[in-house]
Amino acid sequence: MSDEQSAPVCYRHRNRETYLRCVRCDKPICADCRIDAPVGFQCPGCVAEGRKSMRKTRSAFGGRASTAFGGSSAGAAGTVTKVLIGLNVAMFILTLAVGGTAAITSSTQLHYALAEASVFQYGQGVFHTFANVELFGTMYSLPGVSTGGEYRMVTAMFLHFGAVHLLFNMVVLWILGRVLEKDLGSLRFLAVYLVSGLVGSVAVYVFTNPITLTAGASGAVYGLFGVLILVNRRLGRESSGIYVLLGINLVLTVVMGFSLAGHVGGLVGGLLCGAVLAFTPASQRKVLHWVGFAVILAMMVVLTMWRTDTLLTQFGVA
Template identity: 45%
Template sequence: MTERSGQAGDATDGPVPTTPVCYRHPDRETYVRCTRCDRPICPECMRDASVGHQCPECVSAGRRSVRPARTAFGGGAAGRQGYVTKTLIALNVLVMVLSIASARSGSAVAGGGLGGLMGDSTPLTDWGAVLGLARFSDGIIGGVADGQWYRLVTAMFLHFGLLHLLLNMWALWVLGRTLEAVLGPLRFLALYLIAGLGGNVAAYVFTEPNRFTAGASTAIFGLFAAIFVIMRRLGRDTSAIVPVLVINLVFTFTVPSISVAGHLGGLAVGALMALVLAYAPRMRRTAFQVAGGAILLVALLGLVLVRTATLVG
């Protein structure tokens, strides 16, 4: 009988199985694999997924491939926090404090129109309110027609007294948060500024050239029109908006110190901008919205140029 000699583990035996190790930590054995790339991962590298676990690289790649949440009109979801609305209110309050400080008198808070409830003008409102063309007490001529175009913007942040400020800021708080959440921060800010500018341009065009007008109400009326348009576009009930808008229009036409042109101008331009934002075609929504806003700005610029030519001609 022929004998064969040999040792255990000779070439006749099969391969010795090995335990998988984490691809990021080779010294750690693991039987868990990434459900996306199938690489072994240790407990430190595991990231919870909808099914199983994923490795850090696959989680990062998944985040990059996910598009950020958008509103129905293309805005960012950050608008739900109301940051722009809060910033605008803070800016208006700050300017009111500066206005009162510039006057160094309690009449800047109250003591003016509406039976003393409104405040008087201050050096700051004289500097930044909408004014067509007038000669000041020191003999200097000023106004938008004299090249002070900044008044068309600064006027929407100035107020005649504390009551004037509080009424506008309450309306901005109520309307602004809703519109910012629906439109997103940037689109809401564009709506606010263009509506406010539109109201100030209307005040410049249709108001006596030596009359000061100021206040956020030009932009606020634009927000009233916008929330009506936006809610209708979303198919929501607008019955609660109409009475509030009608009441504000009644005040506009009955209170002597209110700028009718400024309110109606803000209302009209706000409605037009809201239509641009709400009915932009989905495929090229952002480009359409930007172009629509630009067209409105050009039209407002044209009105300013025509009015200026009339006053200085």
């Protein structure tokens, strides 16, 4: 048979005969290379070129929506939600690995007298180093929040007091996180999660006994409630179920003696972030969303500095 009469071969796989052709460039493509298009098939090269020139579809809050030809953005896939759950689970496993079964407790909040050295036996150093706690003096070697341990306000968000505590927070994070990440996009979702959690940590620092040991993703999770309420309002979606779930959780917070300051603080942080997202004009959201988050962070810095000065003066450390 002559070359003119032989079947064409895929331009990417020279050993595969094919009669399929790209509707854009007319190159022969095999079944593995073809990509379904609204009309006919396209080759990978033409699809890639088309995506470069295509205007990115954005959600109502500026997040990247699903991509063409059945693909999805990181936000639509819930990537950040999954990573956050993974980090929380990994830290819990680390706590168990270092502290053994003694690191599991049904308590969600532990109070210690200032002189009790046993505070650091819980988790064998993990909570010692990363939980949100204020301790004065040098008897424990590591600083409290007011003496250089401000990092505790962030790291405490990834520690949990037991398997039930972890499970409850991760289930709610999975339910709310995927919805919000799809609405907001991955970066904005991560920002509101961390900012809400930080507001909860600052609330604990400002409004609770300085010898209170707190930890957990609850502040950030409650922040997601606040954000979702305002996002739903902005999008005209029903929120009655969210209000019921939030009310039940707040009642449990009071009845079970959980960290009310941390939970309510996280909720307030979420409402603040939600207000930034919902009420910023669409034409200015690319900049003003991040400016709004920065303003909330600046407020938390001021509150932290004020509380630190108050505590150091009160205990005669200054």
